[in-house]
Amino acid sequence: MVLVVNGVYDDSGHEDPGHPERPDRVTAARAAIEDLQLGRDLIVVEPYAATRAELVRVHAGGYLDELGAYCYGGGGDLDPDTYATFDSWSIATQAAGAGLAVIQELQRREAGVGFVVARPPGHHALSDRAMGFCLLNNVAVAAAALRDQGERVLIVDWDVHHGNGTQAIFWDDPRVLYVSTHQWPLYPGTGSASEVGGGHAIDSVVNIPLPAGATGDVLGRAINEVAAPVIDAFDPTWVLVSAGFDAHRADPIAELQLASNDFADLTRSVAGFAPRPGRLALFLEGGYELEALRSSVRATLSAALGEVSPDDRSHGGPGAEQIGRTQSARRAAIELLHATREEEEAS
Numbered sequence: 220m221v222l223v224v225n226g227v228y229d230d231s232g233h234e235d236p237g238h239p240e241r242p243d244r245v246t247a248a249r250a251a252i253e254d255l256q257l258g259r260d261l262i263v264v265e266p267y268a269a270t271r272a273e274l275v276r277v278h279a280g281g282y283l284d285e286l287g288a289y290c291y292g293g294g295g296d297l298d299p300d301t302y303a304t305f306d307s308w309s310i311a312t313q314a315a316g317a318g319l320a321v322i323q324e325l326q327r328r329e330a331g332v333g334f335v336v337a338r339p340p341g342h343h344a345l346s347d348r349a350m351g352f353c354l355l356n357n358v359a360v361a362a363a364a365l366r367d368q369g370e371r372v373l374i375v376d377w378d379v380h381h382g383n384g385t386q387a388i389f390w391d392d393p394r395v396l397y398v399s400t401h402q403w404p405l406y407p408g409t410g411s412a413s414e415v416g417g418g419h420a421i422d423s424v425v426n427i428p429l430p431a432g433a434t435g436d437v438l439g440r441a442i443n444e445v446a447a448p449v450i451d452a453f454d455p456t457w458v459l460v461s462a463g464f465d466a467h468r469a470d471p472i473a474e475l476q477l478a479s480n481d482f483a484d485l486t487r488s489v490a491g492f493a494p495r496p497g498r499l500a501l502f503l504e505g506g507y508e509l510e511a512l513r514s515s516v517r518a519t520l521s522a523a524l525g526e527v528s529p530d531d532r533s534h535g536g537p538g539a540e541q542i543g544r545t546q547s548a549r550r551a552a553i554e555l556l557h558a559t560r561e562e563e564e565a566s
């Protein structure tokens with residue numbers, strides 16, 4: 220099976236010295252690809268700057284204008300966590316275009332797996348606001364393009380932080396199913412189990428909050444018990460992954476305890492939701508300890524390509540007892556939304 224990745228573009232202009240979201244992250248992810256020694260099975264496509272028409276599917280036009288002007292004005296701190304430089308606008312549009320380019324190549328080939336190696340990450344970016352290191356929502360731009368082609372898009376987000384931006388963008392859209400596993404409580408404060416989608420898209424959001432210390436076996440069980448039945452009913456035609464690797468036990472940003480090969484197991488589970496080859500693409504999100512990032516990306520891509528990973532996984536952490544509470548909270552929220560909708564339709 221071929222791996223389709225985006226080509227090299229210069230992201231060095233988007234950097235704030237000392238900030239954890241830095242160009243070395245892309246270097247580590249690319250090193251993981253090189254570790255696989257794929258030869259002719261590695262297909263590199265050139266990214267392009269996403270157009271305004273492609274961006275406004277998910278971002279407000281006024282926000283795009285303001286962000287571009289802010290960058291070209293010299294940039295600065297957009298909030299305590301998120302920065303921009305003079306070059307950040309062009310780099311962010313290239314990152315969004317990289318996802319579109321990878322998906323277009325998968326569509327052309329009707330085979331393979333895609334991996335979008337781009338920064339800044341995207342899943343915290345709201346329609347009209349940058350936050351959480353993110354300027355443009357790369358996975359949402361790709362999902363919206365597929366949605367507008369008539370596809371049913373599943374987004375699985377295993378970053379340690381909840382992807383509030385992606386959830387908000389598709390909150391009331393029944394054509395996109397958003398599933399997130401994340402540490403709870405943690406930045407940005409969203410992602411409770413009772414958040415299940417808007418009135419026109421009930422059960423289009425599946426949040427699986429997990430306590431600090433949770434291990435890979437807990438995440439795997441949660442995906443199988445909580446998310447899989449909803450995904451099967453949704454019957455996706457495309458699967459996109461917000462592949463953050465900051466849930467690794469070595470990462471300094473949070474406190475989940477996954478080993479690198481836990482991401483291989485997650486990948487195999489998620490790949491099983493794709494209807495056929497050529498319908499799975501992974502987007503780099505978080506991951507700030509460089510060796511952990513490299514080994515986790517390597518394990519993830521090996522699994523996506525059908526290889527067996529070594530038996531080195533985390534287990535025994537807390538959170539298994541929370542799965543049942545998550546199910547109960549989801550059912551209660553869904554029942555309430557249905558009852559509210561019936562009352563509105565009757566009045």
